[in-house]
Amino acid sequence: MSLLFCEVISAQQSLPKIHKDEVDFVNPLIGTAITGFAKGLDGGGTMPCVNVPFAMTNFVAQTGESKMGRMCYQYEDKAVIGLLATHQPTVWMGDYGYVSIMPQTGSLRVLPKERRLTYDHKDEIAKPYYYSVKLKADAKTSIKAEIAGANTCGMFRFTFPAAEKAHLIIQGINLNPELTDWANDYKSRLKRLKGYVHIDTVNNEITGYNPDRQSAQLGPELKNFKGYFIIKFDKQIRKYGTWDNKIIKKGSEEQFGTRMGAFISFKTLANTQIKVAVATSFISLDQARSNLKKEIPDWDFEKIVKDTRNNWQQQLKVAQVNGVTNEQKTIFYTALFHTLLFPRQFSEYGRYYSAFDDKIHNGESYNDYSLWDTFRALHPLLILTQPERINGMVKSLLQMYQEGGWMPMWPNPTYTNIMISTHADAVVADAYVKGFRGYSTKLAYDAMHKDAFEAPDGDMQKKWGDRDLWTSYEARGGLTYYHKLGFVPVDKVRESVSRTIEYGIDDYCVAQVAKSLGKTEDYNELMKWSANYKNVYNPATGFMAPKNVNGQWSAKPDSGFTEGTKWTYTFGAMQDIPGMISLMGGEKPFADKLKHNFNDGHYRADNEPGHHYIYLFNYCGMPWKAQELVRQHTGWQNFRNAPIGINGNDDCGQTSAWYIFSTMGFYPVTPASGLYSIGAPQFPYIALNLQNGNKLVIKAIDLSAQNKYVKEVRFDGQLIKNHIISHEQISHGGTLEFKMTSVPQKD
Structure with a gap:
C-alpha cells in the first residue's frame, strides 16, 4: 500500500480541527536542497522567497554567493551572508540588478566569507509572505532577521543584542573572480562594469545601482541596464562608510566598484529593532522611489x-x-505556489525597461520565461488558474519580438541561447487556440512565422552549442539544414536529434494558428515540417538517432540529444502521437517499447522531455498503465514535504505544474491542440475556480490505496470513451467525475 494512500485512508481522522487557509499549507523550503533524491540528481532549485505572486523582485536569505549553477539560498548551507533583493529565477540562470543587506555586531567585516553568520534551521520560519531566522552574532548572542516583501519593494527588520558596535552591510555588486567556472566568465564583466552607492544622511538613505547580469556572457551587451535601489532606515545614519573589495573607507559617502557597497554603524541595547525598506527598479531611482511610496508608504x-x-x-x-x-x-x-512565481512581472506601474532594445517603454511586461521547460505544463496551467495574466504574458513575448527582432528562448532578462527551439511559439499558439485575443494576432503570427521560416544569422557557420559565448541570437539553430534535409545533422549542429524533434513541435503549433488565419500554404508547409522527426528514427535500432549531413547514421548513436538519451527523446514528438505509433510498427510494439522505458529505469521524471510520456499509454490501448504510473509518479518518490522534496529541478514551476495537472486527472500532452489527455485523479475532490465565475469540480468516487484505476469517467454526466477532454469543455466549468476501481480496465 502506498504511503500516499495510507494517508488518504486516515485523512478524516487527521484533518485539523482549527481552520487553515490555503496559504497556510505552503512550505517554501520544499525543493531548496541542492542535492536530489538520489546520487546524481539535482535538487529543486527553488528558494524560500518572500513577495507577492509573480513579483518583479524576490526577497530571500542569501546563504552563499550566487552565480549560474548556484542558487542564492541552498538548504544545506550553514550560514547567511545577507538578506537579498534578487532576480535569479532558477539555478541554471543568473541573478541581475541585485542588492543585499547583512546585520552584524563586533568588528566590521564586509566581504561575504568574512561577514557570514551561522544559523540553525530550527530557528528559521519560511512562509510566502514572511521569513525569519536567528543568526549567531557570537557565542552568546544572536541577531533576528525578518523579511516582508511586496512586488518591487521589501522590508527587513533586524533585532539586535546589546552591542557597542553593530553594523548593517550593504553589498551593491559582487563580481568575485574566485567564482569563475565553466558556466561563469568574470573577465569581461570586471572590465566593463562598476556598481555605485551613495549615502545620504539628510534623507537617511542609501541609493545606488547594480549593472551586473550574471548571464551577460550569454546575451548582448546592454549599455543602459541597471538595477536601481533605494535603501531607507528608520534609524538615523550617523556613522557610515563605503567599501570596495577589502578596502574600507570610513566616512565616505560615495563608491564605485566591482565588489563593493556601504555600511552604517551604531550602538545597540538589547532587543534594539531597526527596520530597513528596500525599493528596486530597472527604470530609475525616481521610479524606485515611486514604487516605494505605492508599496510601502510607512514603516x-x-x-x-x-x-x-x-x-x-x-x-x-x-x-x-x-x-x-x-x-x-x-x-x-x-506546488501551486511555485507555479505563481514566474514569469516575473517586469513592468513598474505602467512602464518597463526593455532588455531587448535597452530602452524604457510604456505598457505591461513579464520576463524570465523558462520556455523550454514551461511550455509543456506551466503555461497551460496558468491559462486555467491565471487567465487574467495570459494576454499580458503573450504581449510581453511579442514586445520582445518588436524590440529585439525575435521572441526569446530563455530571457534573463535579455536573450540567452540556453536550451533549444523557439517554444514561445507553443506558448503563444496555445493561448491563441484556447481563445485569448488580447494582443495583435497579426504581430503574433509574424513573430511565430519568423521563428519557423527564418534561419538565424550565421546558421550554417555555427555549431550552436549550449551556453556558447554570445555572438548572435540562436532562434532555431540549424534551421537551414532542417528545411533542406528534413533533419538537423549531428556533424554540423549540436543537440541535433532533440532539435529536429522539438522544431517539429513548434511547427505544429504555428500551423494551428496559420490554419485559423486562413494561411493554407503556410499551414501545409508547417505540417510537413512537423513530421521531420520521422527522418531521425532509425528502424534498425527502434530509436531516434543522429544523422550526418550526408544522410548516413552517425557512428555515435547516443550523440545529438539535449539533457537526455535516445530513451528520453524517442517518444518526444508530442505533436503527432499516431504518427509515432505507426512509425514504430503499431500500438503493441509502441506500447512494449514505452513499457521498457519505464520498467527498465530509463524514464526520467526529474526532467522535462519525458513529462508527457505517462499519458502516451492512453494512445496505444493501455490507459490503465497511465493511471498506474500517475499514482506512482505523483507519490513520495518524486514529491515530498521536505527540502529534498522535488525530484529534479522545478524549472520555474514546470515540475510543479506537471504534479498539479496529474493530481487533477488530466494533462496537456499536445500544445495548441486544445485537448487534454485524461489520467487518474489523486485526490477525492478538487475544485478549480476558472474565469468568468465558472468552476470545474473533479470527483474521484471510491478512490483509495487499491482503487487507483479508472472504471469510467464522465463530464457533466456524459461518458468519455476516448480518454480525451477538450479545453472548450473544461473552460466552461462542470463536473468531471471518475469512478475508481482496483481492477485495471484492459478491454
Missing part, C-alpha cells in the same frame, strides 16, 4: 506581511481540495 512591517499573505491567499484559493491529509495539502499548495 508598518506587519501590514506588508498581512497584505502579501492576503494576496497569496486570493491566488491560492483558485483550487480547493478535500479528503486528503495536511501533508498532501502542503505538497499540493506548495
Whole structure:
C-alpha cells in the first residue's frame, strides 16, 4: 500500500480541527536542497522567497554567493551572508540588478566569507509572505532577521543584542573572480562594469545601482541596464562608510566598484529593532522611489506581511481540495505556489525597461520565461488558474519580438541561447487556440512565422552549442539544414536529434494558428515540417538517432540529444502521437517499447522531455498503465514535504505544474491542440475556480490505496470513451467525475 494512500485512508481522522487557509499549507523550503533524491540528481532549485505572486523582485536569505549553477539560498548551507533583493529565477540562470543587506555586531567585516553568520534551521520560519531566522552574532548572542516583501519593494527588520558596535552591510555588486567556472566568465564583466552607492544622511538613505547580469556572457551587451535601489532606515545614519573589495573607507559617502557597497554603524541595547525598506527598479531611482511610496508608504512591517499573505491567499484559493491529509495539502499548495512565481512581472506601474532594445517603454511586461521547460505544463496551467495574466504574458513575448527582432528562448532578462527551439511559439499558439485575443494576432503570427521560416544569422557557420559565448541570437539553430534535409545533422549542429524533434513541435503549433488565419500554404508547409522527426528514427535500432549531413547514421548513436538519451527523446514528438505509433510498427510494439522505458529505469521524471510520456499509454490501448504510473509518479518518490522534496529541478514551476495537472486527472500532452489527455485523479475532490465565475469540480468516487484505476469517467454526466477532454469543455466549468476501481480496465 502506498504511503500516499495510507494517508488518504486516515485523512478524516487527521484533518485539523482549527481552520487553515490555503496559504497556510505552503512550505517554501520544499525543493531548496541542492542535492536530489538520489546520487546524481539535482535538487529543486527553488528558494524560500518572500513577495507577492509573480513579483518583479524576490526577497530571500542569501546563504552563499550566487552565480549560474548556484542558487542564492541552498538548504544545506550553514550560514547567511545577507538578506537579498534578487532576480535569479532558477539555478541554471543568473541573478541581475541585485542588492543585499547583512546585520552584524563586533568588528566590521564586509566581504561575504568574512561577514557570514551561522544559523540553525530550527530557528528559521519560511512562509510566502514572511521569513525569519536567528543568526549567531557570537557565542552568546544572536541577531533576528525578518523579511516582508511586496512586488518591487521589501522590508527587513533586524533585532539586535546589546552591542557597542553593530553594523548593517550593504553589498551593491559582487563580481568575485574566485567564482569563475565553466558556466561563469568574470573577465569581461570586471572590465566593463562598476556598481555605485551613495549615502545620504539628510534623507537617511542609501541609493545606488547594480549593472551586473550574471548571464551577460550569454546575451548582448546592454549599455543602459541597471538595477536601481533605494535603501531607507528608520534609524538615523550617523556613522557610515563605503567599501570596495577589502578596502574600507570610513566616512565616505560615495563608491564605485566591482565588489563593493556601504555600511552604517551604531550602538545597540538589547532587543534594539531597526527596520530597513528596500525599493528596486530597472527604470530609475525616481521610479524606485515611486514604487516605494505605492508599496510601502510607512514603516508598518506587519501590514506588508498581512497584505502579501492576503494576496497569496486570493491566488491560492483558485483550487480547493478535500479528503486528503495536511501533508498532501502542503505538497499540493506548495506546488501551486511555485507555479505563481514566474514569469516575473517586469513592468513598474505602467512602464518597463526593455532588455531587448535597452530602452524604457510604456505598457505591461513579464520576463524570465523558462520556455523550454514551461511550455509543456506551466503555461497551460496558468491559462486555467491565471487567465487574467495570459494576454499580458503573450504581449510581453511579442514586445520582445518588436524590440529585439525575435521572441526569446530563455530571457534573463535579455536573450540567452540556453536550451533549444523557439517554444514561445507553443506558448503563444496555445493561448491563441484556447481563445485569448488580447494582443495583435497579426504581430503574433509574424513573430511565430519568423521563428519557423527564418534561419538565424550565421546558421550554417555555427555549431550552436549550449551556453556558447554570445555572438548572435540562436532562434532555431540549424534551421537551414532542417528545411533542406528534413533533419538537423549531428556533424554540423549540436543537440541535433532533440532539435529536429522539438522544431517539429513548434511547427505544429504555428500551423494551428496559420490554419485559423486562413494561411493554407503556410499551414501545409508547417505540417510537413512537423513530421521531420520521422527522418531521425532509425528502424534498425527502434530509436531516434543522429544523422550526418550526408544522410548516413552517425557512428555515435547516443550523440545529438539535449539533457537526455535516445530513451528520453524517442517518444518526444508530442505533436503527432499516431504518427509515432505507426512509425514504430503499431500500438503493441509502441506500447512494449514505452513499457521498457519505464520498467527498465530509463524514464526520467526529474526532467522535462519525458513529462508527457505517462499519458502516451492512453494512445496505444493501455490507459490503465497511465493511471498506474500517475499514482506512482505523483507519490513520495518524486514529491515530498521536505527540502529534498522535488525530484529534479522545478524549472520555474514546470515540475510543479506537471504534479498539479496529474493530481487533477488530466494533462496537456499536445500544445495548441486544445485537448487534454485524461489520467487518474489523486485526490477525492478538487475544485478549480476558472474565469468568468465558472468552476470545474473533479470527483474521484471510491478512490483509495487499491482503487487507483479508472472504471469510467464522465463530464457533466456524459461518458468519455476516448480518454480525451477538450479545453472548450473544461473552460466552461462542470463536473468531471471518475469512478475508481482496483481492477485495471484492459478491454
